[in-house]
Amino acid sequence: MSDELNKTPDAAPETDAPAADAEPAEEKYEGILGDYTEESTEAADTAAETEAPAPKKPVNKKALTAVGVCAAVLALGGLGTFGVLKYREVMPKTAASTNHGKVTDRMAACYVQDVVNMYKNYYGEEMLKSYYSLDLSLPLSEQQFPGAENTTWLQNVVSTVKNNVTQYLVLQEAGREIGYELSESDRKTIEDSLGDADIAAYGNNVSESDLRQALELQAYAAGVYNETLKGFTFTDDEIETYVETNGSSYITCGLMGFSVSYDLGDDASDEGTEEAPTEEETPKMDKATAEKLAKALEGAKSEDQFESQVSDILTEYEGYSDEELANLLPTIRNDSFGYMSGNELADWAFGDAKVGDTLLIESEGVYYVYYMTREPEREESPTVNVRHILFSLSDHMDVDSEAATDEEREAALEECRALAQAALDEWKNGDANEDSFGEMATRLTEDPGSQSTGGLYENVTEGQMVDTFNDWCFDESRQPGDTGIVETTYGVHVMYFSSKGDPAWKADAITSMRSERFETWYQEMEAKYEVTLNDDIFDAIQG
Numbered sequence: 001m002s003d004e005l006n007k008t009p010d011a012a013p014e015t016d017a018p019a020a021d022a023e024p025a026e027e028k029y030e031g032i033l034g035d036y037t038e039e040s041t042e043a044a045d046t047a048a049e050t051e052a053p054a055p056k057k058p059v060n061k062k063a064l065t066a067v068g069v070c071a072a073v074l075a076l077g078g079l080g081t082f083g084v085l086k087y088r089e090v091m092p093k094t095a096a097s098t099n100h101g102k103v104t105d106r107m108a109a110c111y112v113q114d115v116v117n118m119y120k121n122y123y124g125e126e127m128l129k130s131y132y133s134l135d136l137s138l139p140l141s142e143q144q145f146p147g148a149e150n151t152t153w154l155q156n157v158v159s160t161v162k163n164n165v166t167q168y169l170v171l172q173e174a175g176r177e178i179g180y181e182l183s184e185s186d187r188k189t190i191e192d193s194l195g196d197a198d199i200a201a202y203g204n205n206v207s208e209s210d211l212r213q214a215l216e217l218q219a220y221a222a223g224v225y226n227e228t229l230k231g232f233t234f235t236d237d238e239i240e241t242y243v244e245t246n247g248s249s250y251i252t253c254g255l256m257g258f259s260v261s262y263d264l265g266d267d268a269s270d271e272g273t274e275e276a277p278t279e280e281e282t283p284k285m286d287k288a289t290a291e292k293l294a295k296a297l298e299g300a301k302s303e304d305q306f307e308s309q310v311s312d313i314l315t316e317y318e319g320y321s322d323e324e325l326a327n328l329l330p331t332i333r334n335d336s337f338g339y340m341s342g343n344e345l346a347d348w349a350f351g352d353a354k355v356g357d358t359l360l361i362e363s364e365g366v367y368y369v370y371y372m373t374r375e376p377e378r379e380e381s382p383t384v385n386v387r388h389i390l391f392s393l394s395d396h397m398d399v400d401s402e403a404a405t406d407e408e409r410e411a412a413l414e415e416c417r418a419l420a421q422a423a424l425d426e427w428k429n430g431d432a433n434e435d436s437f438g439e440m441a442t443r444l445t446e447d448p449g450s451q452s453t454g455g456l457y458e459n460v461t462e463g464q465m466v467d468t469f470n471d472w473c474f475d476e477s478r479q480p481g482d483t484g485i486v487e488t489t490y491g492v493h494v495m496y497f498s499s500k501g502d503p504a505w506k507a508d509a510i511t512s513m514r515s516e517r518f519e520t521w522y523q524e525m526e527a528k529y530e531v532t533l534n535d536d537i538f539d540a541i542q543g
Contacts, residue, residue, distance in 0.1 A: 110211055116157060162538060170531060185442045186219050194208060229514050249512070251338075256332050263365075333373070337349060356371075356372065385499045385501050389445045394490075413491075413492070423444055441456075461504050466490070
């Protein structure tokens with residue numbers, strides 16, 4: 001599910017798509033705090049399953065991923081806005097099947113379009129073209145997929161759809177076993193999605209009935225997935241044992257950090273010469289000066305002294321204004337630095353370092369200095385459980401949001417405000433409880449990341465969501481049952497505060513435990529319910 005509120009992108013559901021900008025593993029130095037990062041030489045730990053969050057602000061390089069059953073929940077409603085595919089007049093009927101279910105050729109075509117639209121909505125057409133060599137105005141079959149020789153974009157998308165369809169059918173079979181049924185709210189959402197779809201965008205062979213079947217299977221699979229996850233519960237003793245076994249994953253420390261760059265001189269120049277800085281540029285300092293400043297930072301005796309010295313460096317050597325300092329200084333602090341295997345900074349911070357200790361790391365052209373503010377311990381920061389109904393700004397503009405004028409954006413924002421107020425008024429005039437809010441969220445929200453959960457995001461940590469959303473959730477006066485309307489860059493949100501959640505370490509552990517339990521369960525289901533794929537039908541999709 002594309003979680004539009006998260007500040008930064010996390011792991012997305014499984015896909016064959018690699019990062020378009022994949023590079024060999026190497027040390028990387030970027031940013032201010034946490035700027036010293038070193039990719040582990042060991043295999044990375046499996047990340048807790050997340051739901052393809054979109055960034056708070058544009059990020060130029062991200063792993064290009066598509067959606068699986070955990071992510072594509074009732075996301076087909078906007079398919080008609082953007083048709084790139086064409087289909088042969090005659091295609092075999094069954095593209096994939098199990099004993100009790102099947103996906104037709106036309107349903108498969110809908111899912112292909114679904115993935116393409118997910119790319120468009122998540123990354124934007126300009127980023128797709130600039131960074132992933134995907135021009136949505138041209139046939140996908142004529143464009144090579146980055147990093148995969150002899151693979152077109154269409155082949156990659158179709159491969160993703162095969163994986164998704166397999167998941168849908170396996171979960172459909174598992175749902176039959178437990179007697180799962182779509183709710184009336186789910187069916188209402190499907191019909192609303194059909195009403196918004198432009199069937200003609202799919203080509204002559206796809207009908208409203210085909211799209212309905214695709215939506216129903218997708219929604220059913222998502223429902224089974226959510227029901228299965230909810231069924232995985234753990235005792236406090238089980239959680240404690242898991243955390244002790246995987247201890248480094250659930251402890252954090254506090255750090256301050258700053259980097260001082262110096263001029264590499266002729267050795268760093270391609271031609272063996274160095275261009276003089278322009279009047280607008282601030283010349284880099286020499287190595288001796290940078291080393292002196294770094295050594296002074298290394299000798300800081302308190303957090304205030306470390307910050308004061310950083311401020312002096314930025315003012316004297318970088319020409320920062322007071323306003324620029326006010327914006328940057330908070331970024332030199334990380335109160336929740338997590339362990340990374342094989343990383344020099346992490347090995348120091350989670351080794352014998354104590355509060356007040358400092359570490360200096362030199363790399364080519366830069367010194368990195370770190371000050372420990374809190375020794376490693378479990379992350380006890382609070383979490384909250386919150387529901388919301390999003391009226392998406394981009395969904396209420398007649399043009400692509402990237403190309404919209406200020407007037408068009410304001411008009412769309414006014415429309416979203418009116419819809420949000422109407423929804424809140426409707427809820428207040430009804431049962432006005434959490435269940436009725438959840439039902440309304442399933443019916444109205446334009447956030448696919450929370451549609452299947454009734455708008456619910458559980459165990460949200462402070463700083464995880466975009467600022468105004470975050471500030472509303474973590475207001476000290478917030479109480480269960482509180483409602484409100486919040487505006488973000490993504491649109492207008494009707495908010496419902498459900499409850500306070502577990503401490504961050506416990507919430508993270510439960511998420512990981514559920515993910516691992518689900519993976520084991522799904523593998524058993526996949527072995528139990530064989531899915532037959534007809535490659536000829538998938539290969540017949542053109543675009």
